[in-house]
Amino acid sequence: MHKKILVTGSRGMLGATLLPLLKNYDTLGIDKGNCDITNKSSLAKTIGNLKFDVVVHCAAYTDVDGAEGKTGSAFLVNEEGTRNVIESINNKDCFFIYISTDYVFDGNKKTAYTEEDIVNPLSIYGKSKLAGENLVAGLNKYIIIRTSWLFGPNGKNFISTVLRLAKEKETIEVAGDQIGSPTYTLDLAKAISDIINIYFTKGITSGIYNITNTGFCSWAELARYIIKEAGFKTHVAEIKSKELKRAAQRPKNSMLSKEKFKGLSGYYLPTWQKAVQHYLKNYLLN
Ligand SMILES: NC(=O)c1ccc[n+]([C@@H]2O[C@H](COP(=O)([O-])OP(=O)(O)OC[C@H]3O[C@@H](n4cnc5c(N)ncnc54)[C@H](OP(=O)(O)O)[C@@H]3O)[C@@H](O)[C@H]2O)c1
Numbered sequence: 377m378h379k380k381i382l383v384t385g386s387r388g389m390l391g392a393t394l395l396p397l398l399k400n401y402d403t404l405g406i407d408k409g410n411c412d413i414t415n416k417s418s419l420a421k422t423i424g425n426l427k428f429d430v431v432v433h434c435a436a437y438t439d440v441d442g443a444e445g446k447t448g449s450a451f452l453v454n455e456e457g458t459r460n461v462i463e464s465i466n467n468k469d470c471f472f473i474y475i476s477t478d479y480v481f482d483g484n485k486k487t488a489y490t491e492e493d494i495v496n497p498l499s500i501y502g503k504s505k506l507a508g509e510n511l512v513a514g515l516n517k518y519i520i521i522r523t524s525w526l527f528g529p530n531g532k533n534f535i536s537t538v539l540r541l542a543k544e545k546e547t548i549e550v551a552g553d554q555i556g557s558p559t560y561t562l563d564l565a566k567a568i569s570d571i572i573n574i575y576f577t578k579g580i581t582s583g584i585y586n587i588t589n590t591g592f593c594s595w596a597e598l599a600r601y602i603i604k605e606a607g608f609k610t611h612v613a614e615i616k617s618k619e620l621k622r623a624a625q626r627p628k629n630s631m632l633s634k635e636k637f638k639g640l641s642g643y644y645l646p647t648w649q650k651a652v653q654h655y656l657k658n659y660l661l662n
Contacts, residue, residue: 379402379576380403380427381402381432383405384405384433384435384461386434388435389531390475391405391432391435392529392530392531393561393565404423413460423464423465429471429576430470430471430572432473432568434475435461436505437449437450437453438501441624443501443504446500462512462515469517470517471575472512473518476523477501478556478627478630479626480497480505480509481627483628484628487631489633491583491584491585491636498624499626516582519582521571521587523586524557524559524588524632525557525558528561528659529655534558534598535558538602543608546610546611547611549615550596550614551596551619551620552595552615552616554594555592555631557590557592558593558598558648558651558652559589559645560589560646562654562655563645563646563651567637567645574640574641584636586636588632588634588645588648589646589648590647594614596614600612601649602652602656
């Protein structure tokens with residue numbers, strides 16, 4: 377019998393990319409349109425009679441700046457929603473995969489964050505995602521995947537925005553003082569699918585795993601790379617992140633060490649440059 381997998385946030389940037397990769401399993405995707413995770417009876421009606429082997433919990437309140445004025449909404453989805461999903465699952469042995477973020481860190485470390493580093497989120501979004509992590513960490517079988525700077529089809533993201541602005545403007549201003557790893561949803565989704573396969577074949581020790589594309593850059597470096605690859609001449613003016621006057625504070629250092637994932641899977645994800653090239657060529661420049 378096919379193993380049964382639930383993907384929450386199945387219409388979001390990551391969920392919509394992941395679902396088709398799991399075609400060898402019996403999958404169910406839920407999203408706000410067909411099942412609101414903040415509504416227990418909606419969850420009971422949709423998944424109450426089903427027994428899942430794996431849950432990939434991608435659904436989240438992801439508006440990082442919006443969350444600053446809406447603490448309740450962010451915690452309602454990212455903490456309460458996560459609790460509701462956990463409580464709706466009829467299987468204590470279900471393997472729960474929770475997608476989390478580099479924003480659980482304050483960015484004060486000088487080198488890449490490992491899975492053992494102390495968390496200290498700066499933003500409401502980061503705090504609410506950490507609250508979700510803490511619930512998942514109490515389960516029998518789980519992993520928490522910390523990732524960063526997502527881009528890919530099925531959603532608005534930094535790369536599509538830079539490309540749009542590059543067509544309209546001669547100069548764009550981008551922060552040069554935040555460093556991290558852009559992560560392509562296609563590569564992350566493949567890693568998640570591989571993790572599920574490893575879980576079914578060999579088993580996995582519960583815990584946290586950092587997964588991003590390989591290499592680090594600033595947002596300004598990323599913007600320059602996008603513009604060069606797309607063949608535009610737009611100038612990137614490097615500014616300080618505080619000049620952007622965004623509501624949420626973000627970590628200056630978002631670098632995540634990927635050694636633990638390499639130990640599990642045997643590979644590193646492609647470099648962020650390769651990932652950006654693939655996304656531009658296959659989704660944005662034709
Ligand atoms: N994007 C990033 O840069 C980034 C970085 C690190 C980690 N992450 C994490 O990665 C995961 C996937 O992110 P993403 O970029 O794919 O996010 P996304 O595109 O915003 O997708 C999240 C999905 O969750 C759905 N959702 C929100 N509230 C819901 C609710 N109450 N009930 C059911 N579904 C609900 C959203 O529906 P609506 O669109 O209708 O609200 C959306 O389809 C998230 O857990 C996020 O925290 C993202």
